[in-house]
Amino acid sequence: MSFGDYQIELYLGALGGVLPAHPFDYSDLEARALAALPPELRTYVAGGAGDEATQRANVAAFQRYALVPRMLRAPAERDLSVELFGRTLASPLLLAPVGVVGICTPDQHGDVHAAEVAAATGVPLIGSTLMSDPLEDVAAAAGDAGKWFQLYTPRNRDLAASLVQRAEKAGYEAIVITLDTWVPGWRPRDLASGNFPQLRGKALANYTSDPVFREMTGPDPDPGTVVMTWVGTFGHPVTWEDLPWLRSLTDLPIVLKGICHPDDARRALDEGADGIYCSNHGGRQANGGGAALDWLPDVVTAVDGRAPVVFDSGVRTGADVVKALALGADAVAIGRPYVYGLALGGVPGAVHQVRALQAEADLIMAVDGYPTLADLGPDALRRIPS
Ligand SMILES: Cc1cc2nc3c(=O)[nH]c(=O)nc-3n(C[C@H](O)[C@H](O)[C@H](O)COP(=O)(O)O)c2cc1C
Ligand SMILES: O=C(O)C(=O)c1ccccc1
16 A cells, blocks of 8 residues: 555545545645635635745745755555654655634634544644644544644743643643744734634643643633633743753653754754754744745754754645655645645535545655655655746
8 A cells, every 4th residue: 555545545545436535636626615614714714924925935835945856766555654763654755733723614613623634534633722623632543543733832831830740641742832933923814804713712622621721710710811821821932041950851752843944953953952843833823934845855854863853835746745755855745735634524525635645655756766864865856946
């Protein structure tokens, strides 16, 4: 069984009279998913920072690299597996943490459904701090699939400790600390529509289910108190000085998300991080930066094999996945593609998006003669002069 078999399944289904129910093209997926979402979610999910130049650059950057086909290399047998923190994954994909995925399905249990996508595909879910169901319920829905917990470090250190300890107890296998979002970026689409879901009390289940947060609000708080308490504690701007404390909270691997500079990557590892997550938050936080993909090679060089490098921001196709891997990422995360899949077609819709990415990546590696991840290095790519 290889990931490429998904195309056989689709063709056979069509021969049996059943055409695929879910989109293949990202623009089509996005347009249909946005139409299916309530208006207040459209700006939040699709939008980015400023005039969204960085968000567009994330996607465009992939076109500046071309995969070079190599022949006669027995590519029939593929192996896309990768080992991350002691778990072997069949493919190097991850579901990026998305704080509002919980409200992207009509039943408001989108975080549980994202975990079901992980369970169905074996692609680990990185669950956000901002969930609509408690992290314990989401972990249970992921079953045997991998799951990592993404921490938005609160100002209240006891609350941070409680969230990390709950995640550890619930079976999450790594803690991803997001560094670039202790304050929301300047997001004109949301500003113009007066829209920020958390301020309407959405996606706060990990707080309202937490004993430390409950002490902060007092018993039976009204919704306004919950939101204002959240606003007061949400975003601690993590610094190097905080790392020993964060390290002391858990024995789980710690992955730092938002690292784009080689010096930051090197120092993070020197100071005890176990993984580096190169990302610019899908262009949602700071406009005016380059594409995350352009920061990846130097980050990989700085890490020098000491720890896994995860990459996200702008991955839309199987070819994008292969290019990020060739530039040195050990695993590639997707954000909006699976959220849109879920919004449009529920769990089967998101499973389709994941399987389509796996199948396309697998078939590209086959046709281009890079049958395993070890075969895929910078030599597989040429930079197209702009
Ligand atoms: C609607 C939305 C909510 C997000 N929420 C979080 C979050 O809670 N925590 C986090 O670390 N990143 C969050 N991100 C960023 C993603 O983890 C990821 O970095 C980004 O979506 C990757 O870019 P892509 O959407 O172009 O694939 C969010 C992204 C989107 C689109
Ligand atoms: O929307 C986001 O990308 C996000 O992760 C976030 C969460 C809380 C505050 C600001 C941004």
